[in-house]
Amino acid sequence: DTAVSQTPKYLVTQMGNDKSIKCEQNLGHDTMYWYKQDSKKFLKIMFSYNNKELIINETVPNRFSPKSPDKAHLNLHINSLELGDSAVYFCASSPSGTENTGELFFGEGSRLTVL
Amino acid sequence: AQKVTQAQTEISVVEKEDVTLDCVYETRDTTYYLFWYKQPPSGELVFLIRRNSFDEQNEISGRYSWNFQKSTSSFNFTITASQVVDSAVYFCALSDPHSNSGYALNFGKGTSLLVTP
Numbered sequence: 178d179t180a181v182s183q184t185p186k187y188l189v190t191q192m193g194n195d196k197s198i199k200c201e202q203n204l205g206h207d208t209m210y211w212y213k214q215d216s217k218k219f220l221k222i223m224f225s226y227n228n229k230e231l232i233i234n235e236t237v238p239n240r241f242s243p244k245s246p247d248k249a250h251l252n253l254h255i256n257s258l259e260l261g262d263s264a265v266y267f268c269a270s271s272p273s274g275t276e277n278t279g280e281l282f283f284g285e286g287s288r289l290t291v292l
Numbered sequence: 293a294q295k296v297t298q299a300q301t302e303i304s305v306v307e308k309e310d311v312t313l314d315c316v317y318e319t320r321d322t323t324y325y326l327f328w329y330k331q332p333p334s335g336e337l338v339f340l341i342r343r344n345s346f347d348e349q350n351e352i353s354g355r356y357s358w359n360f361q362k363s364t365s366s367f368n369f370t371i372t373a374s375q376v377v378d379s380a381v382y383f384c385a386l387s388d389p390h391s392n393s394g395y396a397l398n399f400g401k402g403t404s405l406l407v408t409p
Binding site: 218222285 | 324325
């Protein structure tokens with residue numbers, strides 16, 4: 178039973194295309210996140226989202242948008258892909274309130290390559 | 293603002309050596325959590341440990357040990373008798389439960405550990 182699952186695991190596409198990465202968690206957590214890991218392995222928060230509030234890292238281009246159909250899903254849509262978007266994208270989740278211990282539960286990552 | 297510094301970019305050791313990975317953090321908050329994650333070559337992020345800011349007890353788990361010192365804002369990680377399977381990138385991270393980014397973790401840039409036979 179995968180706790181946080183992402184699809185696809187690998188995605189190769191051309192510049193200018195629009196693509197989505199899906200994320201689902203079966204942990205019952207209220208908060209989900211997207212992280213970007215660049216070629217130097219640096220992990221940077223892109224978004225955090227719970228069913229009340231979306232918090233966006235101000236450095237993220239508006240070509241990136243999270244979509245959450247319900248609290249178990251947080252998909253990442255990317256418009257007009259650029260070469261610099263090539264990275265590994267990690268989805269994560271965490272409980273909120275009194276259950277929160279600060280730990281994030283990560284998916285296995287989705288490697289996006291833009292040609 | 294929070295900041296996590298892992299000054300060692302790459303470390304190479306021979307199997308069975310002990311190795312310490314350094315982590316220094318900055319935060320204005322009195323309540324926070326510190327973490328270490330491991331990223332093996334397969335790419336997934338593996339949770340190793342969580343420490344809250346009120347618990348300065350050092351912890352040992354098998355060959356792994358962690359030294360948390362608030363006085364120096366450090367949370368160092370030591371692997372005793374390293375093995376080839378320990379080769380990975382290790383990330384130190386800081387979480388501020390009161391931040392306006394949810395409970396997002398701020399990661400250091402990682403230390404790449406290579407253990408050779």
